[in-house]
Amino acid sequence: MIRVVIAEDQKMLSGALASLLTLEDDIEVVAQAADGKAALKAIENYHPDVCLLDIEIPFMTGLEVAEKLREQKNPCKIIIVTTFARPGYLQKALALKVDGYLLKDEPIDFLISSIRKVINGERIISTDLAAALFINEENPLTEREAEILRLVKNGLTTEQIAKTLYLTNGTVRNYLSSAIQKLEAESRHQAIKTASEKGWI
Template sequence: MIRIVIAEDQKMLRGAFASLLQFEDDIEVVAEVPDGELAWEAILLHQPDVCVLDIEMPHLSGLEIAERIRHAGLPCKIVIVTTFARPGYLQRAMDAQVEGYLLKDEPIDYLIEAIRRVMKGERVVSTDLAAALFMKEENPLSERELEMLRLTKEGMTTEDISKALFLTRGTVRNYLSSAIQKLDAESRQQAVAIAEDKGWL
């Protein structure tokens, strides 16, 4: 029996995944959750064979959970489902050694087959997503610049960031200015939007 945790923030889609997977004789859904934090708790509690993770969820993204699973050395196979064919996302998924990376509009039979294949040690990537690998664009931002944009995305001001990271306001402004310049953006908000769209945030 293949034991599965499903993490998907859209209730209808999550329910559909769970219902259709339960029809399979060799698959058991042990938990279905709406956000990243609950997904992580469910994975630790149930120790599933496979976790099916939405890439964008509240609290923790599917990619962040995948990175946690790998860091913790858990044996769970990871299948990421997404509506976005963003090269940056796919690169992070490959770096986290996920076994499956599928588009949500694939037929349910494709997901079921992908789950069985990853259990056999194969890697499954939707054809349209595989094409994104060849459009890979190098991320020009440093870790510090990415951190500044993440905190900006959370609504923090220059003052907030400088206090949180024990940096001067001038240093924070310099990092943000550098990120804005590298991304050809006109503001920090636009820089956040560009970095998100490319899958770097």
């Protein structure tokens, strides 16, 4: 029996997925999680064979959960499931050596066969994502610039970011200004949109 944990914040989608997978004789859904922290806890508690991780889940992204599992040397097979064919996301997923990277609009049969294939040691990538592998656009942001953009995206003010990172307000503004320039954006919101779309934050 292949034990599966699903990490997906859209409850209807998560429930439908669980119902369809449970119809298979050799697959059992042992837990569903609506955010990254809950997913990590479920994986640690239930020791699944495979985890299906949506990228854009709250608290920790699917990629951050994957990174944590790799750090812990957790043997669970990792399949990233996403709506987005973003090169930055795909490159990070490949760097983490995830076992599968699938688009959500794939037929359920493709997902089911992918689960079985990764258990047997194969790596699966949706065909439509293959083109993204060749768009190796260099991320111009430093880690600190990306971190600050992420915090702005999460709704923190300049003052809150300064306190969180032990920086002055002026230093935070300088990092933001630098990130906006590098991304050729006209505002911090446009910079966040560009960096998000490319999978850099």
